[in-house]
Amino acid sequence: MNRQDLLVVITAVIGLIIILAQFLNVDIIRNAGAELQSWGVIIAALALGLAAVNLSRIHIRRITLRRANWQFSIALVALLFIQAIIGFIDTSTGEVYNFGFEFILTPSGAMMFALLAFWIASAAYSAFTARSVDSAILLISATLVMLGNAPIGQAIYEGMPDLKDWIMDVPNMAAQRGIMIGAGVGAIALGIRILMGIERGHLGGGDE
């Protein structure tokens, strides 16, 4: 049995226990499932350390090789280590430790999310052109939904909100459910391929 076969066996056993723990009311299986999920949390914590090493290695190399915009890498590496040191001294609930999260990271994240509106406008500009029958349907239905959601839509035509509701509840919902059913079955098939060791791409490829 080579390394990959061993990993496939471990994956299959653990995968089956987790699946059965979702359905069966057998204490030993449920406890085993809960225990394995705890192991997952520990592995994730270890992986975070690995990720920090990856990030440091890449950016320290950028600094030493003076690659383009290497100055930003200094800022990243410095902040990475400073924040970690503060965390050790101040603990993760401390005021100093959380300053960076509350006053830099959270507002930056909110700003990025707010930018989404402009990206949507930009994407709509390029996508909403009637180049084919499909894109024309998309354009018309999107316009009707937008008008149905805005007061001006009702001012133009009284039944606009009802039309919008019909588009969202009938063709849109039917398509969404079709995609969801297909995706659900597809996920099961992928899971079976992984559990049977047929799909080994995540282990680095290769066949049975």
Next chain:
Amino acid sequence: MREGLVFNFVSLLIVAGAIVVMIQRARGGLEIKLRSIAGIDAIEEAVGRATEMGRIVHFSPGIAGLDGTTAAQTFAGLETLGYVAKLVARYGARMIVTIRQPTVLPLAEEVVRQAYMAEGAIEAYDEDSVVYLSSEQFAYSAGAMGIINREKAAANILLGGFWAESLMLVEAAFHAGAISICGTAMIAQVPFFVAASDYTLIGEELYAAGAICSGNPIRLGSIAGQDLGKLYAMILLVVGAVGATFGTNFVADLIAR
């Protein structure tokens, strides 16, 4: 058996059974023919384009982790990453894989390294080609957009679970002049990908991509099994709809068991 999950468990067994049967039939020599999926066919073209232009291929296996209901999308992305990395190694192109989840990082590194080994180009493997950016969603998206923009990516392949950053990444690629091939099973993000990317793999196509790319007949057998699973869902839908039309909700009652 836990209450309310009997029908789910039986359905899982039926669908899984159908998939296993088709895998075994494919092992026995049954030839499976699948429709071609434009997005998968376009991957090689996109990598070739990046090679000719001397620019990078950006790949993301999504921002979902390896646990919970979205984990399957990450695995689907990683399956296809192996195929993309092999093409990149074969053509001598450059690739940057951006990662949001620390747990995905070692897997992605291993997938890319093995792909270069399989192509006999391990000396061309760049350890820095798989980059962890941040666990924070928008810090990750800002980092990935920066890479796409600075490196002027020629191909942008996003296959996995995505949330609000989906459109940002595709639009950044559009402005960098990249061809975008995107796939997700996140219902809310599919419209963004359809509207903004050149090719989109919707839902089940994402899960099938790895098997189709491999061309392995046994893996393709599972796709045929998927169709039987969908047939089972369709039968339930039709019987349920007819039943509801005539005033009986026995399918809904059955599902609730």
